[in-house]
Amino acid sequence: MGKLRGWIGRHLRGCVQFMATALGNGYAAGFLHGSIYRGDTKALCLPGLNCYSCPGALGACPIGAFQAVIGNRNYHFAFYVAGFLIFVGALAGRFVCGWLCPFGWIQELLYKIPFVKKLRRLPGEKWLCRIKYGVLLIFVILLPMTVLDLVGQGSPWFCKYICPSGTLMAGFPLAVLNPSIRAGMGGLFLWKTAILVVVALLSLLVYRPFCRYLCPLGAVYGLFNPVAVYRYRIDEHRCTKCGLCQKACKLDIPVYLKPNSMECIRCGECKRACPQEAILCGKRKDVSKKERKIINV
Ligand code: SF4
Ligand code: SF4
Numbered sequence: 264m265g266k267l268r269g270w271i272g273r274h275l276r277g278c279v280q281f282m283a284t285a286l287g288n289g290y291a292a293g294f295l296h297g298s299i300y301r302g303d304t305k306a307l308c309l310p311g312l313n314c315y316s317c318p319g320a321l322g323a324c325p326i327g328a329f330q331a332v333i334g335n336r337n338y339h340f341a342f343y344v345a346g347f348l349i350f351v352g353a354l355a356g357r358f359v360c361g362w363l364c365p366f367g368w369i370q371e372l373l374y375k376i377p378f379v380k381k382l383r384r385l386p387g388e389k390w391l392c393r394i395k396y397g398v399l400l401i402f403v404i405l406l407p408m409t410v411l412d413l414v415g416q417g418s419p420w421f422c423k424y425i426c427p428s429g430t431l432m433a434g435f436p437l438a439v440l441n442p443s444i445r446a447g448m449g450g451l452f453l454w455k456t457a458i459l460v461v462v463a464l465l466s467l468l469v470y471r472p473f474c475r476y477l478c479p480l481g482a483v484y485g486l487f488n489p490v491a492v493y494r495y496r497i498d499e500h501r502c503t504k505c506g507l508c509q510k511a512c513k514l515d516i517p518v519y520l521k522p523n524s525m526e527c528i529r530c531g532e533c534k535r536a537c538p539q540e541a542i543l544c545g546k547r548k549d550v551s552k553k554e555r556k557i558i559n560v
Contacts, residue, residue, distance in 0.1 A: 272535055276361065280368035283311065286321075287365065288432070293318030297440025308347045311364030312480050314426070316433035318440065326403055326480050327422050327429075334407035334417025352487030356494065360474055360481050361528035366428035367474050373466035374513075382469050383515045391476045392526060398425065399479035421479060423451070427459040428473075470513035474528065485525035493529065493544060495522035501541035511536030518542060 287309045290300040299316055309322035325344055332341035351359060360367050374381070385391055402421040411417050422429055434452060437444045465472040474481050488494065497519055508518040511532045516524045518533040522542065534542045 276530060277368075279362050280365075280371075283363040284313075284365040284368060287311070287313045288317050288319035288321070290319045290321055293320075294436065294440065297437060297444070299437075308344060310351050310359045312366045312426070312428045312478060313364075314422075314429040314432040316429065316437065318433070318436050320432075324422075324428075326426075327419060330403055330407040330417075330419035330421060333404070334411075334419060336411070336415035336417075348483050352484050352491065354492050355484075356488040356491035356523075356529065357481060357484045357525075357527060358491075358493050358529040359484055360478075361530040364474075364480075365432065366478075367471055367528070369431070370462070370466040370471045370473060373463060374470050376467055378467045380468075383513075385469060385472075388515075394476050395478055395482040398477055399482045403479045424454070425458060425477070427455070427462045430455040430459045471528070475514065475526065481528075488525050488527055489523040495527070495529075495534075496543045497522050498539075498541045498543055501539040502537075503539060503541075505538070507536050507538065508533035508542060 292298075293300050297318060299318060300321060302321075304321045305315070305323060307322045308325040308328055309320075310325070312326060313320060313322065313324050315323045315327045325348055329341045329344040329348075332338050332344060398421065402425060406420040407417040409417070410420075430452075434448075434455060438448055438452070439445075462473045462477075469475070495518070502519050504519055506517075506519070509516060512518060513530075513532065514526055514528070516527055516533075518524075518527075519541070534544070
């Protein structure tokens with residue numbers, strides 16, 4: 264029983280990540296014909312960075328949908344998408360990044376490839392982590408809203424010029440499967456391929472570099488980490504400040520000091536590593552007075 268629980272603890276998140284990716288991109292015919300699904304569910308957002316144009320995508324990426332609406336001359340604001348992001352963020356914060364995002368999962372798989380030396384952080388980590396807020400503000404909000412063409416239409420700047428998830432999940436499959444799309448690819452595709460290659464190479468060295476430094480969706484959900492329904496607490500009576508949680512965290516977060524860091528993707532590694540079970544989440548209560556007497560704290 265203990266062994267089974269251990270196995271589930273180690274592999275549950277990987278299984279959920281696989282299922283979320285497969286379910287969100289379950290339109291198999293799209294992969295056969297090199298086309299994009301355009302059914303009713305495409306009007307709904309998926310929680311993670313899941314490209315709308317992936318041949319299998321059954322829903323929309325919230326970041327792509329947000330830019331598409333605010334850049335559209337017929338709309339002033341993306342109320343549905345903003346409401347969706349607030350709802351999901353308030354419920355789970357960056358739990359979405361750790362458990363449900365396909366591109367986050369792909370980076371994790373790359374990180375598992377054995378390499379000479381894994382780095383816990385890059386030089387200037389603190390500043391690099393802030394880039395994603397600039398990406399959110401400039402490429403997702405300001406540029407699509409303000410740079411308009413002759414008919415008053417904006418562009419989805421983040422999707423068009425940056426998003427490596429779109430290149431991987433949509434650009435490459437469509438280029439391979441659809442000759443007319445392949446024929447129209449030019450310099451922009453090369454630029455985006457270069458970004459994808461850099462992110463993939465970095466993923467071999469550091470854990471989830473795109474999520475850490477560039478992802479605007481992670482930036483949005485991270486703002487909710489301290490207040491989300493699903494958040495962490497440290498039981499001060501149990502925590503011995505041994506630091507094992509930070510050691511287990513691949514993002515090098517000092518969990519016992521900052522249990523609701525905006526960088527935390529809620530992977531749960533720290534919880535599993537804590538010998539005192541001092542990291543609490545969900546509805547579980549702090550250790551009771553009676554229990555404190557028993558464990559003598
Ligand atoms: S591993 Fe547990 S006991 Fe040790 S510092 Fe972290 S929360 Fe505290
Ligand atoms: S703080 Fe814990 S849950 Fe958050 S990323 Fe680090 S190990 Fe995962």
